Amino acid sequence: MLILTRKLGEVIRVGDSVVVRVLEVKGNQVRIGIEAPADVRIYREEVYRAIRRENEGAQLEDLERLDRAAIAWQKRVEKT
């Protein structure tokens, strides 16, 4: 891992089009500003992991499972 030391307000550039700036340091919290092209996805790590985990969990294992969910849906519709 590349490790750099920066002061408040200083910037790190990643490639030509990504700019990372240290905006505020307060206790153990750091506020960071990131400028990047719209097609560069930026996530907090825990959010990225949560979404990836849900995507993995949304994989369809077999069509029968889809059928069972459809039956559960039908029951719900009939109840309301």
Added chain:
Amino acid sequence: MAEAGREDVAGRTIAVRSRRFGDYDVPEDRLLVFPEGLVGFPDARRFALLEPSRAESPFHYLVCVDHPELGFVVCDPERIWPGYTREVPRPTDAAGEIAVLVLVRIPADPGEATANLMAPLVVDATSRRGRQLVLDTGRWATRHPLFPGAG
């Protein structure tokens, strides 16, 4: 295999063979293309949205023609959470209407199924290009129960 379908100039149809989901043909112009893939699945780019097996079902399956054994369950969130679609920000590069789908997790007990409203799939209806957005606002969670109180 799926790539070979691109050479089929007569029909421009991609023939997909899947052990898991069976064999099916997708006209190329019906594909949904996610240039960035899905989160955690960067290589899953071209998808076909297949109809539910039961007419009343809100669940569709989104199968990846690039990886024929990879498929996801999705539903139209509007049927379950009316108004949700309106709150999904429109991609700045969307040319026309957008369609919104959400991924559904169906565990062994289908009564515990949940939908991921935090990371919807947003598709430009004109270009059929899509992207998985992440709504990191705290308002939507990754697991909204589809059948509250079921079981």
